[in-house]
Amino acid sequence: MSEPHDRTIQYGNATGGDVVVALDVGGTGIKCGLVRPDGVAVHAERHPTEAARGPAAVVDTILDVAAGLTGMARAGGLTPVALGIAVPGVVDEARGVAVWSANVGFRDVPLRDLAVARLGLPATLGHDVRAGGIAEARLGAGRGAGHVLFVAIGTGIAAAHVVDGAANIGAHGAAGEFGHILVRPDGPRCGCGRPGCLEAVASAAAVGRRYQELAGTPGTAAEVAERAAAGEPVAVRVWQEAVEALADGLATAQALFDVATVVVGGGLAQAGARLLDPLRAALRERVTFHREPRLVAAALGDEAGCLGAALLALDAHGGVSTTMEAR
Template structure:
């Protein structure tokens, strides 16, 4: 429950129940939303954000690999159940919306929010509006090829940025080198001071990320890059070498500011609320 100014009044966390299939996930979402609406004093709109390919204009979750959505008309289902105007957004894009308007990108016109966790995705926000592209599939920074012929990516290509620099890929690479199959990206960051192998894995990840961000800057030309997701929790251990590597690679491009996201994992909820309010204004 979020006020128009972004203040969070009440927060709940529930598992998605993805293992039970997309119908169960949808029913789960509708139940939780109805519960929140019933708690609210004067609810005016509901916003929801999900991963995958989203048709924001028609309010349909077109496709999601981890939840299993296939053309689910979530916005209509929400409006029918709750009797409130609803908006549907993409998880990373609404996160970017919140960071751009309420978080680390506020005051800047051109913001690229880059979420690095299990995967990598980006959201361009210009003058407080997200850019989704023709099919809601813009910003797939994790799937630009930075190492041609490199590590296979689950998407089917090779050498995608996500196959090198996601938290999962960093953990896997360190597990290979260190011989500890349980190793994670957090171990890498924690051992930079004492383990050359950790430093090597980190440097590879930072190099690939700088390559990817250079491409993003060449095409998007933003004022500021806001790094979020689990990996950004590494803070300056990530940002400082990243700034250096990006600076090295720039030729005529303008160097963007590189900052850490401020809203943590509430960005998605706040962004969904902003989207719902924007939707009200348009209607």
């Protein structure tokens, strides 16, 4: 087991009581911790995923980390009541199977049952963006909105449609692929094979590619945002193109979902007002007979997936307080 990078969010006054062991497994790192039934994280850790070791080794790490957290909780006088794990890709939440995840290397891994066998705790497997979405909708920037679209814009783009605190999973565990909606039929080809996907035009990776293409020098999305704010013409143009594509995508999503609040998270959202202000203006132009949703930055940062994994476990195994808060 890799060395934990300890980082405690809040111990509060908890000296006893129930906690959920929660893990958000990404391609690079595992964010994990102990979360109370009211949604407060009382302990947080980070571990590297080291996906290159192969799926069996990653599963071992996940189970070791979960066992370590369970032991730590008990040693501290807390009672671990359930385990929640969030993973990226296609997740069959009903069967608890990580169906397909390119960046973690999973293919049909029955992670829930493996966790139950190892830990002897009831366990729930969820999707990382949908977990982040329910956390933002219940505990973060979408709190009180009822109908929320959580959009994560990073290397890729994905979303979760959350109504009354629950995310739509889809018939095959694949709902929310906001990065793969059509916005530019004549645009660049997406990694998925189709031309014109939103992700191929407006992800952080796409912004970097486009800048390199037009400026002839490299630039990350964060650098492009900064240079655009400073008035550099190529950066202004690249940023504007991304914002307009995102606004087109959000207008399409709003036509279908009619949410009250759009919560924008992920790496690109760290541009803050440099993204949200022009995006809000561009979305306003596109909303005709529809109601314009409130457009806000995510509030939970990269803890959202871990908190959401805990909420999913609480929903499935007896937690009620955070669910009630959402209504």
